Amino acid sequence: MKRIETRLSAPLAGMALLTVGILVAVLFMIAARVDRDALEHEQALVVRGVQSRIVDVERTVLPQVVWDEAVEHLGNRFDAQWARENIGAYLLGQAGFDLIVILDADGRPIFNEQVGQTVTSAYYDRHAPAFAPLVRRLRRDEAQRPRPTGPRADGGLVSRSMQISSIERIDGEAYLVTASLVQPDFGKALVRHARAPVVLTALKLDAVFLEGFSSRFLLAGIHLHAGDASGQAGDAHVPLKDLSGQVVATLDWSPPHPGQRLLRKAVLPILIVVGGLAVAVLVFARRSRKIAEGLVASEARAKHMALHDALTGLPNRVLFEERLRQAIDGLSRRRGAAAVLAIDLDRFKAVNDTHGHAAGDELIQAMAKRLSTLCRVGETVARLGGDEFGVVAVDLEPKGAAALAERLVAALGAPVELSCGTVFVGGSIGVALIDQAEAHLGAVEAARRADVAMYRAKEEGRGRYCFFEAEMDAALKARRGLEADLRQAMDDGGVWLAYQPQVDAVGRVLGVEALARWTHPTKGPISPAAFVPLAEDCGLIDALGQMVMRRAFTDSRRWKDLKVAVNVSALQMKQADFPDQVALLLHETGAVADKIELEITEGALLGDDETTHRAIERLREMGFSLALDDFGTGYSSLSYLRRYPIDKIKIDRSFITPLGEDKEAGAVVAAIVRLAKALRLSVIAEGVETDVQRQQLKDIGCAQAQGFLFSAPVPADKIDALVADGGRVKIEA
Numbered sequence: 001m002k003r004i005e006t007r008l009s010a011p012l013a014g015m016a017l018l019t020v021g022i023l024v025a026v027l028f029m030i031a032a033r034v035d036r037d038a039l040e041h042e043q044a045l046v047v048r049g050v051q052s053r054i055v056d057v058e059r060t061v062l063p064q065v066v067w068d069e070a071v072e073h074l075g076n077r078f079d080a081q082w083a084r085e086n087i088g089a090y091l092l093g094q095a096g097f098d099l100i101v102i103l104d105a106d107g108r109p110i111f112n113e114q115v116g117q118t119v120t121s122a123y124y125d126r127h128a129p130a131f132a133p134l135v136r137r138l139r140r141d142e143a144q145r146p147r148p149t150g151p152r153a154d155g156g157l158v159s160r161s162m163q164i165s166s167i168e169r170i171d172g173e174a175y176l177v178t179a180s181l182v183q184p185d186f187g188k189a190l191v192r193h194a195r196a197p198v199v200l201t202a203l204k205l206d207a208v209f210l211e212g213f214s215s216r217f218l219l220a221g222i223h224l225h226a227g228d229a230s231g232q233a234g235d236a237h238v239p240l241k242d243l244s245g246q247v248v249a250t251l252d253w254s255p256p257h258p259g260q261r262l263l264r265k266a267v268l269p270i271l272i273v274v275g276g277l278a279v280a281v282l283v284f285a286r287r288s289r290k291i292a293e294g295l296v297a298s299e300a301r302a303k304h305m306a307l308h309d310a311l312t313g314l315p316n317r318v319l320f321e322e323r324l325r326q327a328i329d330g331l332s333r334r335r336g337a338a339a340v341l342a343i344d345l346d347r348f349k350a351v352n353d354t355h356g357h358a359a360g361d362e363l364i365q366a367m368a369k370r371l372s373t374l375c376r377v378g379e380t381v382a383r384l385g386g387d388e389f390g391v392v393a394v395d396l397e398p399k400g401a402a403a404l405a406e407r408l409v410a411a412l413g414a415p416v417e418l419s420c421g422t423v424f425v426g427g428s429i430g431v432a433l434i435d436q437a438e439a440h441l442g443a444v445e446a447a448r449r450a451d452v453a454m455y456r457a458k459e460e461g462r463g464r465y466c467f468f469e470a471e472m473d474a475a476l477k478a479r480r481g482l483e484a485d486l487r488q489a490m491d492d493g494g495v496w497l498a499y500q501p502q503v504d505a506v507g508r509v510l511g512v513e514a515l516a517r518w519t520h521p522t523k524g525p526i527s528p529a530a531f532v533p534l535a536e537d538c539g540l541i542d543a544l545g546q547m548v549m550r551r552a553f554t555d556s557r558r559w560k561d562l563k564v565a566v567n568v569s570a571l572q573m574k575q576a577d578f579p580d581q582v583a584l585l586l587h588e589t590g591a592v593a594d595k596i597e598l599e600i601t602e603g604a605l606l607g608d609d610e611t612t613h614r615a616i617e618r619l620r621e622m623g624f625s626l627a628l629d630d631f632g633t634g635y636s637s638l639s640y641l642r643r644y645p646i647d648k649i650k651i652d653r654s655f656i657t658p659l660g661e662d663k664e665a666g667a668v669v670a671a672i673v674r675l676a677k678a679l680r681l682s683v684i685a686e687g688v689e690t691d692v693q694r695q696q697l698k699d700i701g702c703a704q705a706q707g708f709l710f711s712a713p714v715p716a717d718k719i720d721a722l723v724a725d726g727g728r729v730k731i732e733a
Helices: 002-065 068-076 080-094 121-144 207-217 258-273 277-307 317-333 348-355 357-374 398-413 436-459 470-492 528-537 541-556 578-589 610-622 637-643 663-678 691-700 716-724
Strands: 099-103 109-114 163-170 173-181 198-204 220-226 236-241 247-254 337-345 380-385 388-396 416-418 421-423 427-434 465-467 495-503 509-520 524-526 563-568 596-601 625-631 648-651 682-686 704-706
Touching (some): 002 163, 002 198, 002 207, 002 236, 002 247, 080 099, 099 121, 109 121, 121 163, 121 198, 163 236, 163 247, 317 337, 317 380, 317 388, 337 357, 337 436, 348 357, 348 421, 357 380, 388 398, 398 427, 398 465, 427 436, 470 495, 470 509, 470 541, 495 716, 509 528, 524 528, 528 541, 541 563, 541 578, 541 596, 563 625, 578 610, 610 625, 648 663, 663 691
Parallel strands (some): 427 465, 596 625, 625 648, 682 704
Antiparallel strands (some): 099 109, 099 198, 173 198, 220 247, 337 388, 337 427, 416 421, 495 509, 495 704, 509 524
16 A cells, blocks of 8 residues: 555656746746846836937927027127026036037137036047037038028927937046037027037036936946946946947946846745635736726826816916915025016907807917927916916016017917917917015015006007006006996996987988997096996996997987987807897887997907807898998908998098098098998998088098087987987088
């Protein structure tokens, strides 16, 4: 029995030993393969890291060389002070380069700076062979690429980067050397010489460089060998080559050997638990890894979403305010001031209303990309909400802030290609500069000042920038007070209607135009040119339009033989329910639609959208007549006359005022009258103030007119008296 057991146990033991031997051999093979794969992967990772570092260096240098001011101060006329402050100070002091050399068009060194010591042109001459291959390659590329001839029509960049980098040996040490060609960015300054200046930068591959690599790629025992050194046995190494392919230095480090660690730690446990626990460990490991990865990813997403705008990916208001606080807190360590720019898109609401919210979102994304492209490294571009953006920049003087704002205004004003077509918006920018003396004001006050300046830019015509001035605060407070007074006047009847007669050639009153007037209790009469735009800005224009229309409709019942003209704002025409509002007012007041003429500006028709078409069709069906107000001052008046059922055109006062003094003005008015007659439209001239203007209009054939020559706008009871007196105005010859 024992022998049988021995015979049975021997093969089983052999099989067991063989199995164990095979397992151990497989484990050693796996460990060796893991070590080899890890080494290859780590070497490839380091090679990509070196290339990535070269790209980072080139990107750091790029904003300083592709720059109109660099072309002007380095090439067209060399300014050593400018080069020291803008090239040397930034690249040596902030970017961390060890050596800067600027070559002129003839290859002569005109600027030399090295960290920790002063160098002369003789230094460059001694090391010129190390720089020569890069300069030759860069000059060859320069000769093959056409130069820009001026700014682009769309305000974009006119140059692409032109840079060459390699590892070179200088004074027995390895350096990362980059040769960058000085070029214009927006074409405001062009290279005048046959060749542009070249900026040479050198970054020493020293202990700081090696420590950065060690931290980034978790490399142990990293060191640098001169030349093509094989290194110690078992070390991983990557050769660093110059432009000609010669090995300048070798980067060595100790590989992790994960396979060997696996053998040392896992052989015995694996053999013990290889049966039952293998599957459980595998499942548990996979689940744990997925859970951990999910938690890390969720945390990263939550942190990013808390500080960035979901639509554009830009920093949001929270991160913007934090960057602004940091910029102001750091003023004591910098020479220049901190600049905060408040940016608001012009005409964004028109695009959103006309083409929909999807087009509005697309426009916001396009503008965010433009702003990010134009701002330099270190400047924060944020979306603050809606169509508002903000920029924080440091180390800027007023000139630099103005140049930045000018670039942004030009970029925002360029046409934007959207999926719905090309749109034009533009932007208004407010700039506030905070220096060391004003650092105590804080970030909130700095942002408020930029907002105040931005509102001034909008008031001055939009599409421009303004710097904050102390007087703006007083003006803004006065405007807000006037806005509050207007709201009060809308409630207590301070806004009332005046009517200006519209007459024929013999002075017979044919109709009246309803005009809103506001008499302030302390300031007296406020011009409509002031309070109507104010109503548009503060959201009262709809209520004001409703009030004017209700009173005009009511008063129209007093004058059965007169037609009452009522102005309709562009904002009212864009409302989908505007015809329903008008129908409700007709029912409420008992007015007759064919006794009322609605005056529509070309701004209300701009965009030719479906909402406007439906509104005009409904208004015509109700019986209203339509007049095109301010004719000739818009973009495409003739096309509007063809597309819309207009009954009358109203010649703008800007064409009437020069009559009698300017022959060309008479020719323009005559052409408009002939056009109206050809299209079988009525025509009326507004702003007639002299008998010479009236007589010339009569000779031209314009039979209807309106202006102070006949009557100023008067209250409704004066129109009652005029109608009772025969319905004629006396015209002084």
